[in-house]
Amino acid sequence: MKRVVGSPGTWSGMALRLSQCVFAAASNFALHSAFGYSDYSAFFYLNVVLILQLMWSLGLACKDIFALRNKKDLHTEDNLSFVVTTDFVVAIFTFSGACASASVAIFFMWDVHFCGVYSQLACRQFALSAILAFITWLLQAASSFSGFWLLVSFF
């Protein structure tokens, strides 16, 4: 089995997946602690996307742990193609959610200064959630490229 850092079935790959879970959960927690987040489409969309991200990363982290314990090879072409394709799709969704929520948070904070006027608007939680979502996306992109790099070596 070829060892590429961050690819499926390796210790670094599992660490990446677990980090994605932690950051996606933290981002979602920050979002849920903000009162009335679901009134805004961008934050509601981010919530949906983060749940998708969490489920995908958690599933693959479990698969990595199983493969490492049982010394199973996950580097088959079919498995890699499926993981890499879904990884890219999930990465695009997470990035779009992060951008969308960041832009609305910036709109509240700097464009119309709603945060100062309406004290019940949880601007800090919105901003924190967007930043954590961006970190999740970076980790997800690292996983995607690592898997893609390995897939390319089959051709």
Add this chain to the structure above:
Amino acid sequence: MKRVVGSPGTWSGMALRLSQCVFAAASNFALHSAFGYSDYSAFFYLNVVLILQLMWSLGLACKDIFALRNKKDLHTEDNLSFVVTTDFVVAIFTFSGACASASVAIFFMWDVHFCGVYSQLACRQFALSAILAFITWLLQAASSFSGFWLLVSFF
């Protein structure tokens, strides 16, 4: 020279670049026709990103035309690496701009219904600009993957 559809120095590649220019220009035109777009960070950011996209696509379209007229081979490893890397960076910027502006436009239209209340708010132009930016991103992604596919064949 290997022929990959949409890669640098091919007719399809040049057509893709010119389409990117047309859609980026149309998106920017829609944005500039909206009164007070620069008051909002998301739309101002989209404007900057679209100018970057337009310059990059126009430059590469000219390079493609030059290469096709003079039968010059643009498929060297150095040239491809540079083009593909910058293509991916530009694609990420364009996508982030499109997501950011789409989320603010949706916020105006459906979350707080500002479009009905404030008639001077050019919601239609904002929405049109975001849609055209998404199409530009799709075309840019096609160019990036085509170049990347060709680059992979060198390894």
